[in-house]
Amino acid sequence: MTTISSINPTTGKVISEVEMHTDEQVSRMLKKSAETFREWKRTDVSERNELLKNFAEILRKNKGKYGKLITTEMGKVMKQAVPEVAKCAAMFDYFADNAEKMLEPEPAEEGACDQMIHYEPMGTVLAIKPWNFPFWQVLSAAAHVLAGGNVMLLKHSSYVPLCALEIENIFLEAGFPEGVFQTMIVDGKNASSLISRDEVKAVSFTGGYDAGQKVAELAAHNMKKFVLELGGSDPFIILDDANVDMAAKVGVPSRFINTGQTCIAAKRFIVMEELAEEFTEKFVEGTLNLQIGDPMDPETDIGPMVRNEQMLVLEDQVKDAISKGAQPLVPGGRMASQGFMYSPTVLSGVTRDMKVMTEETFGPVAPIITVKTEEEAIELANDSEFGLGASVWSQERDRAMRVASELETGMVGVNSFCTPQACLPFGGVKKSGMGRELSKHGFLEFMNIKSVKIM
Numbered sequence: 440m441t442t443i444s445s446i447n448p449t450t451g452k453v454i455s456e457v458e459m460h461t462d463e464q465v466s467r468m469l470k471k472s473a474e475t476f477r478e479w480k481r482t483d484v485s486e487r488n489e490l491l492k493n494f495a496e497i498l499r500k501n502k503g504k505y506g507k508l509i510t511t512e513m514g515k516v517m518k519q520a521v522p523e524v525a526k527c528a529a530m531f532d533y534f535a536d537n538a539e540k541m542l543e544p545e546p547a548e549e550g551a552c553d554q555m556i557h558y559e560p561m562g563t564v565l566a567i568k569p570w571n572f573p574f575w576q577v578l579s580a581a582a583h584v585l586a587g588g589n590v591m592l593l594k595h596s597s598y599v600p601l602c603a604l605e606i607e608n609i610f611l612e613a614g615f616p617e618g619v620f621q622t623m624i625v626d627g628k629n630a631s632s633l634i635s636r637d638e639v640k641a642v643s644f645t646g647g648y649d650a651g652q653k654v655a656e657l658a659a660h661n662m663k664k665f666v667l668e669l670g671g672s673d674p675f676i677i678l679d680d681a682n683v684d685m686a687a688k689v690g691v692p693s694r695f696i697n698t699g700q701t702c703i704a705a706k707r708f709i710v711m712e713e714l715a716e717e718f719t720e721k722f723v724e725g726t727l728n729l730q731i732g733d734p735m736d737p738e739t740d741i742g743p744m745v746r747n748e749q750m751l752v753l754e755d756q757v758k759d760a761i762s763k764g765a766q767p768l769v770p771g772g773r774m775a776s777q778g779f780m781y782s783p784t785v786l787s788g789v790t791r792d793m794k795v796m797t798e799e800t801f802g803p804v805a806p807i808i809t810v811k812t813e814e815e816a817i818e819l820a821n822d823s824e825f826g827l828g829a830s831v832w833s834q835e836r837d838r839a840m841r842v843a844s845e846l847e848t849g850m851v852g853v854n855s856f857c858t859p860q861a862c863l864p865f866g867g868v869k870k871s872g873m874g875r876e877l878s879k880h881g882f883l884e885f886m887n888i889k890s891v892k893i894m
């Protein structure tokens with residue numbers, strides 16, 4: 440029997456061994472999903488919406504229980520794990536309320552009703568999802584994929600097998616027919632090999648660039664539709680007329696939420712020199728106020744990182760910055776405790792050749808870099824392989840909007856930080872991915888947009 444170990448990052452200890460599915464079981468799941476699709480796509484949209492509503496209700500009723508599971512299995516602090524579950528519930532409500540409108544056939548042009556655009560589901564969507572938001576990452580895709588009449592097969596991160604199985608249970612408890620949503624406990628290699636299987640019609644991938652590139656190659660080779668949501672190195676730009684108090688107040692959670700392990704977190708703080716000292720002082724103060732410790736404690740802001748491997752990467756990035764002249768204003772770093780605790784680090788005097796600027800930092804490290812002009816801020820913000828989100832701070836709306844329009848990203852927060860929302864398309868450009876999740880745009884990614892011409 441082959442198993443995956445579920446490990447508690449707070450202690451570093453194994454919580455449970457989860458049995459992996461055999462090839463034979465996976466084949467049965469593929470077959471089941473293809474069979475179920477033939478029925479599911481024909482169910483009335485109102486019936487599907489009712490199930491989405493049931494699902495949201497179960498999440499809301501049990502958000503404490505699921506939050507605790509998330510905290511135990513990947514270390515997210517309870518203060519954020521419970522809202523993650525509540526946010527998923529709100530997103531299911533959104534698609535339950537809007538799917539019917541999104542599915543409505545549209546006339547091709549005003550008055551030309553004999554040429555229609557129909558939206559039809561594709562079939563089985565293979566979802567390959569990461570550990571950092573164990574519920575949100577799966578459910579933000581599942582809600583609109585299933586609402587459109589598709590079915591889903593999940594390969595979740597090997598770090599969160601218990602969350603993966605619990606999500607499948609919730610679908611069954613909500614009344615979804617067996618086979619509409621199934622969790623496979625398999626390794627990454629096995630999941631990739633499923634892309635070529637006839638039953639799989641599309642792939643929804645969230646994760647790192649290298650794995651995303653592999654998925655894209657396999658999907659393209661097998662002529663399957665894919666959506667990729669990859670990493671980010673989001674700039675957080677403070678222009679010289681920004682409200683510094685607010686920028687620092689929002690900048691701290693924008694960087695350190697989820698112990699810095701968020702694709703759309705602020706990862707490069709770009710400050711115009713007039714405000715650099717004041718912003719840095721306030722940002723450091725906010726960072727030092729964060730409570731670090733047991734993620735189960737409702738007061739804790741910073742819990743463990745997910746694994747030692749992630750800490751090693753972060754340590755290397757910080758070492759590289761310091762060796763090139765960055766000053767550790769808040770030194771932070773690995774803590775002498777059990778589990779994978781890493782205290783927040785703030786670096787000033789950062790230059791663009793440092794790894795903290797060129798690579799994604801997936802942990803609690805905040806590099807601050809100073810620029811002289813707005814143009815330099817824009818140029819530096821765009822000087823990245825990534826293009827997921829960005830944040831711009833200015834008290835002049837037109838100026839902030841002008842800068843926002845110059846940024847090469849899929850999302851911009853003006854005087855706010857970026858976070859996915861059900862009604863907004865979510866995704867990136869450049870090495871941050873292709874396609875969109877959420878909103879009508881995400882919904883349509885997994886629909887066959889069929890033109891119907893009636894003579």
Ligand SMILES: O=CCCCC(=O)O
Binds near residue numbers: 572
């Ligand atoms: O890692 C990206 C997902 C972000 C989810 C959130 O901010 O709610």
